Amino acid sequence: MNKNIQYHPTAADSTGSTKRLVILGAGESGIGAALLGKQQGYEVFVSDGGVIKDNYKQEMAVNHIPFEEGQHSWDVILGADEIVKSPGIPEKSELMKKVREKQVPVISEIELAYRFSKDAKIIAITGSNGKSTTTALTYHIFKTAGYNAAMAGNIGISYARQVATAPVEYYIIEISSFQLDDITTFRPHVAILLNITPDHLDRYDYKMENYVASKFRIAMNQTKDDYFIYCLDDPEIRNYMNEKTIYSTTIPFTIMEPLKKEGGSIANDQVNIKLNDDPVIVSIYDLALKGKHNLYNSMAAGIAGKTMDIRKEKIRESLTSFKSLEHRMEYVATVRGIDFINDSKATNVNSLWFALESMEQPVVLIMGGVDKGNDYSAIKDLVQEKVKGIVCMGVDNKPIQDALSSATPAMVNTSSMKDAVQEAFKLAAKGDVVLLSPACASFDLFKNYEDRGKQFKEAVREL
Structure with missing residues (x-):
């Protein structure tokens, strides 16, 4: 928390009036906007209701950009000439309702x-x-x-x-x-x-x-x-x-x-x-x-x-x-004749459909996470055709079980990546593929899809 940082607008636009730019959210998008705003002569203030990463805090300090974390100073935010909103902040949030009510112009970082x-x-x-x-x-x-x-x-x-x-x-x-x-x-x-x-x-x-x-x-x-x-x-x-x-x-x-x-x-x-x-x-x-x-x-x-x-x-x-991206159908290793593929970036059902569609070997599928209202029935036929077992990984796996348990011979519940990989390894045989393609967001067990993919790769290397 940075309660001691004071907000002193000093920059002026071509008419001589102060241009106060408030950035809501201090992820990569917000920090990029703050750096650009500062460079272009705006008076910038960054506000994040959560915890800001240390490297971003350091970057703002070095560039003399005032910020706060763990709170929102309404007087500063609603006094802005313009707000740059993090893409992760929904319109339904209390924060955005107040901003819209006050009719402060809101733009995205792009x-x-x-x-x-x-x-x-x-x-x-x-x-x-x-x-x-x-x-x-x-x-x-x-x-x-x-x-x-x-x-x-x-x-x-x-x-x-x-x-x-x-x-x-x-x-x-x-x-x-x-x-x-x-x-x-x-x-x-x-x-x-x-x-x-x-x-x-x-x-x-x-x-x-x-x-x-x-x-x-x-x-x-x-x-x-x-x-x-x-x-x-x-x-x-x-x-x-x-x-x-x-x-x-x-x-x-x-x-x-x-x-x-x-x-x-x-x-x-x-x-x-x-x-x-x-x-x-x-x-x-x-x-x-x-x-x-x-x-x-x-x-x-x-x-x-x-x-x-x-x-x-x-x-x-x-x-x-071209070489494919990390966490997108990324080959990790072959262990006892079983291939391990990291498709952690597959955060919706359609991504999983594409991943399964491209598979030519029998699949043990690791999936699950934060369900965004997914319709898993869309992949039922492909699961029936290609998947010999599903390892569910998440806090609430019931929607997956209800939709797909009848389409595959085996379904296992786990609550960590290490357990998921070990259970998948048990279900797989030589010539099979263990595919991490979650079809869900990662926020229940992991920081983000990169963290999920890295944990998968670590667990595979420990087998």
């Missing part, structure tokens, strides 16, 4: 960062699944081509921190619906919408249409000079686009049908990316990322590269040389 990076080209990627992989792959394409690019947002460091500390010509940004909810002018030159499946519905009044509309905000400020790259096979995306106007140049990708116009499609076991009369053609067997879902991710990233005039040879080279 909106703040955009104000000071408009001269750059911004490639923004969203979707319910595959965002991190597609963002990393797109960045790999740009770096392989020698472009002055950075990867930021929900992957790595925050967009605002990147703008403040190491500005570049091309920003490849992973963006969540929560971040898009509080934009006003943010306009990516290239927007990618990978898919929309039920997720975080508790934040959207349990209405799918609200969540869909949130995802489409990525294109709301785009013009005909911009590009909107989207999955033609996704029914939610198709339905929305049939009813609403997208003003940017739309480029689809699909694995279901050949495309007569520009976009990405599959024919004769080859990925075809057609744009600017110079197609990129890659055998699906040469792609670095395997599985049907990664065909979509590879096409989306390849199209983004083509919109920025990256040579087809560089795109092809990148799509075949």
Whole structure:
């Protein structure tokens, strides 16, 4: 707690009045916004109702940014000219109700960062699944081509921190619906919408249409000079686009049908990316990322590269040389003929569906965590086909048991990662895969999905 820190607004805008910027939440996004705000002459104050990590506190102290933790000083917060809200703070919270009542303008960290990076080209990627992989792959394409690019947002460091500390010509940004909810002018030159499946519905009044509309905000400020790259096979995306106007140049990708116009499609076991009369053609067997879902991710990233005039040879080279991300279908080890795969980043049912769909060996599945209102029946057929046992890991495993116990021969409950890995090892035989793909948030037993993935890897190494 930092009760001794006083808030003394001193910065002024062009009219001479004080610009007081309050940052709610002191995670990576909030600290990035604080650093950028300070650099741009705002008087910044950071408020977090929880405990702030020591490294972030040190960073704020070094940069003379006042902050508080474990409390919210209402007079300071409600006296702000503008608030940057952490994407993790729901609108239903007491904090946001008071802010909205007082009508203090609220923006997201990506909106703040955009104000000071408009001269750059911004490639923004969203979707319910595959965002991190597609963002990393797109960045790999740009770096392989020698472009002055950075990867930021929900992957790595925050967009605002990147703008403040190491500005570049091309920003490849992973963006969540929560971040898009509080934009006003943010306009990516290239927007990618990978898919929309039920997720975080508790934040959207349990209405799918609200969540869909949130995802489409990525294109709301785009013009005909911009590009909107989207999955033609996704029914939610198709339905929305049939009813609403997208003003940017739309480029689809699909694995279901050949495309007569520009976009990405599959024919004769080859990925075809057609744009600017110079197609990129890659055998699906040469792609670095395997599985049907990664065909979509590879096409989306390849199209983004083509919109920025990256040579087809560089795109092809990148799509075949990319190394997958930690905690996303990450091979860990083989123990007594059993493969262990870490897919801790799978925090919803659709991610788990994709993981199971790509499996060719019998699976012992470790899943569970904080249930976000998941419909596990969506994976029942795949579980029946591929899963020989489920190890549940979480405080409340009843929804998983109710939905899937009849679809698999064995189901075990555990309350720690170590126990989960040991139980899975007992259920597995030589030639099987033990797959950690939780389909849930991690906050009941772990700090976050990274902590969950690391604990899984440690437990596997101890076998």
